[in-house]
Amino acid sequence: MSLFLKHECQANNGQIEVVLYVNKAQLPEKDDVTKDIKHKAVHYIKTECETIPIRVVRIMIGSMLYFSFAVNSNKELSPLV
Numbered sequence: 304m305s306l307f308l309k310h311e312c313q314a315n316n317g318q319i320e321v322v323l324y325v326n327k328a329q330l331p332e333k334d335d336v337t338k339d340i341k342h343k344a345v346h347y348i349k350t351e352c353e354t355i356p357i358r359v360v361r362i363m364i365g366s367m368l369y370f371s372f373a374v375n376s377n378k379e380l381s382p383l384v
Contacts, residue, residue, distance in 0.1 A: 305329070306343050310351060318358040321348060325364050341372060348374075 308324045323344055331339050344360050361371040 305347075306340070307347055310347070312352065312355055312357070315359070319355055320359040320361060321352055321355070321357050322361045322363055323347065325362060325369065327364055337370060340369075345374070 306326055306329045308326050310324070311322045313320050313322065325340070330336065333339060340362055341360075344362060348357055348360065357374055359371060359373055362369045
């Protein structure tokens, strides 16, 4: 089973955002969960939304925002630090 249940792409102020819904049962039990989820989110986006110029990723658990992060607009999709 995947960490992400589904995704939605949304336009917001001229930028594309992707909202990823996390499967709570699949959350890793580590100290640095956020970093692990970011890595998996970027991989998911590369495979599921490869042609969409995504700028922001929002990670949701149910209807609650867990965290969000910006991504580079170049082909090498990676989180901005």
